Amino acid sequence: MKTAFITGTTSGFGKAFAHRMAKLNYNLVITGRRKERLDELALTLQQQYNVEVLALCFDVRDNEACKNAIASLTGKFRAIDVLVNNAGLAAGASPFDESDLDDYERMIDTNVKGLLYITKLVVPLMIEKQAGHIVNISSIAGIEVYPNGSVYCATKHAVNAITKGLRLDLVKYGIKIGSISPGMVETEFSVVRYHGDEQKAKGVYAGIVPLDAEDIADALEFMVTRPDHVSINDIQINPKQQANTFLVHRILD
DSSP, X not given: OOXXXXXXXXXXXXXXXXXXXXXXXXXXXXXXXXXXXXXXXXXXXXXXXXXXXXXXXXXXXXXXXXXXHXXXXXXXXXXXXXXXXXXXXXXXXXXXXXXXXXXXXHHIIIIIIXXXXXXXXXHHHHHHHTXXXXXXXXXXXXXXXXXXXXXXXXXXXXXXXXXXXXHHHHGGGTEEEEEEEEOSBOSSHHHHHTTTOHHHHHHTTTTSOOBXXXXXXXXXXXXXXXXXXXXXXXXXXXXXTBOSSSOBOOOOO
């Protein structure tokens, strides 16, 4: 059996990814900051899919915690075949001149530095095997910017640049590098962005049928189930009513 390491699994994409990879018969290392949710997910995955699951509770923004987490891996859990860098967030949705520096730091530390911390630690394990697959969860915001999202968009542009750079640097080791760039998906994402304001979050999806986490898990499954000689570099996936980052056809009552 192969092993997948997935960050940010306590909700949204990450939880859906964990279920999907377990269904594909992967043993799992799952990570997140909310221990109760993480442990509950681990138990569910073990019981439902008969796979082995290691739950590691830590914050990807903490480099020392990342080092300790990877150093703790042994046996099958250290032989990582697939790394899914999923942990990420948007914080705030104000014009640049009205936005909050704390939100910037939270996004940069999670979306960029956290991804780098984990990838830097896992890549040597893949080089040892001369094989592996890294999937970075990006966004349509990494392809084009939109109003009131400059710093979030910048972090996802960084994810795309890192993905392309990794592909150049690691191709000689037989490591595949890809990304998934979703458009509007209804998860906890907007609730976090609006600092817990569920009404504002709900308004983001007014008049459209958004994607859901299972749609994104479908994309991940497609990427990891291709033949060994095939590498899917990027999948951009939008709901039908979304043309780009800011043009959305809403059908309102």
